[in-house]
Amino acid sequence: MLANQAPPNSYTFPPLLKYSLLPLGSTLHSQTLKRGLLSDPFIVTTLLALYARNNLLPHARRVFEELPMVGIVACNAMLNAFSMNGDMEAAVSLFELMPQRDVISWTTVVNGFALNGNFGASIRFFGKMMSHEDVVDGLVKPNEATCACVLSSCANLDGKVALDCGKQVHGYVLMNEVRLGVFVGTSLINLYGKMGCMSNAENVFRVMVVREVCTWNAMISSLASNGREKKALDMFEQMKLHGLKPNGITFVAVLTACARGNFIWEGLELFRSMWHDFRIEPIMKHYGCVIDLLGRAGHIEEAAEIIRNMPFQPDASVLGAFLGACRIHGAIELGEEISKNVLKLQTQHCGQYVLLSSMNAEKERWDHAADLRREIMEAGIQKIPAYSMVH
Incomplete structure (x- = not known):
């Protein structure tokens, strides 16, 4: 366009800025300044959004402060820039100075x-x-x-x-009559499910005209968290019958339901189907759910085998679920074998070291417990102090 001497105008830059990365975005900013287009509210808002999403709050602030006329659209964009970058004090200050505010x-x-x-x-x-x-x-x-x-x-x-x-x-x-949309x-x-008000959650779900995948996810997760694991799995089947494709969050919810309901075969089958049927690559949360599923049921060796074959190193949640199961079912040696190899690579997992040490102490394996405590000291790991809270 520039090579053909076609001068860009205020309609040219917003879509360019919206999808640009730095430093190209700064070059486009220079172009808008050079061509006297910075008074256009659409260009200003996209510029502010560009700098905000790249954590360049000073740049966004300078663009805003140099505007010849500040309208409500630019103010809203600057409020969003402050919010995205964690400066809520500045956001509230700007909000209170605005002569006019909209929703x-x-x-x-x-x-x-x-x-x-x-x-x-x-x-x-x-x-x-x-x-x-x-x-x-x-x-x-x-x-x-x-x-x-x-x-x-x-x-x-x-x-x-x-x-x-x-x-x-x-x-x-x-x-x-605010629209009860998705x-x-x-x-x-999600709110009623977390608070245990399942009748309220089910009533909302029933009256909703349009339900997206996120709606079904919230309902399945609420059921799984409130002791209705079988109904959560039934809801998953209904979701598929309605032609909706589950995503990674869906599988976290249904695998959690399987773990809490002790549906071992169903959980393993669902885990297998993630990639084979839906082309969803399992992430750490999914592995954590499966380890929890097997651990609760006492299938410690199977859980250990999954950890050994994971495509990445297990994090604290996976190790915690595995060690908790080992502690309950008395599989201390297996817990040590799996965990110590990982902990050597991830020394920040203080809680897992302490848990292993406590497991050995409970079985009066004092030398093992002392060795683990010494490893904590030598690695320079600081145990997070415990505290009590009355709510």
Whole structure:
């Protein structure tokens, strides 16, 4: 286009910037500056998004500060840049300085706190939104994205307060005719499932008109986590009958159901079918579920064989599941054989060293226990101090 002397305009750069990597993105930024196009809101938002996703917050801030006119679209993009890079203090400061805010402004901050793991602040900011004059006067109305964000925050907290907040959001959705779409419905199922309110989760699932794979995943996972393992497997079969293709998250949920329900053959068959039938490459979580499945049932040797043949080194979750099973079923020698080889390569697994040492101490194998404690000391591994918490 440039070689043919066709001058690019404000429609040219947004799609280029959206899919560009650095340093090409910076070159395109120079082009927009050179051609006097930086006042275009679409170019500005894509530039801010480019620098935000590359963790270049100072660059994004400079673009924003040099704008001749700052509109709500640019402010929302900058709020998102702050949120993506963990600077929620700056995000809130900008939000409070904005002369005008829309639902995207509010939702971006609510979601920003959640993205950075501050779920309590996310819920509190949503509460501030609902009591603010923007909402009270009808200037702003929470949408599906807002509700899904706050429900996700509720699901990541424990206790009655989080559940009550989630129920209030659910009530708001019903009374104000906010669309019970895939995101809100799935978030509600996930929340109720984590809180053990299975009748609520099943009611939401039943009334949903459109169900995507993520919706079925949330329902299967909720059933598996609440003692309804057989129903979780039945739900998996229904999902396939509806023509939906399971993904990696689906298999984590159904393998968890098999482990907790002691469905050994079904679990191993599902694990085998991941690649053969659905071309899904098993990851660490899937191996962890299978080790847990075999370990709970006392098939320690089979679990050890899977660990030996894994395409990557087992992480702390897999080793923890295996050692826990060895401890329950008294297979200390096998636990030591598998674990010590791995721990030599991954000395950061302090918890597994301590567990092995405790297993030997319980069987009065004091020399083995002492050797492991000495290895911890020589490797310079610091045991994480334990603490008690009353909730």
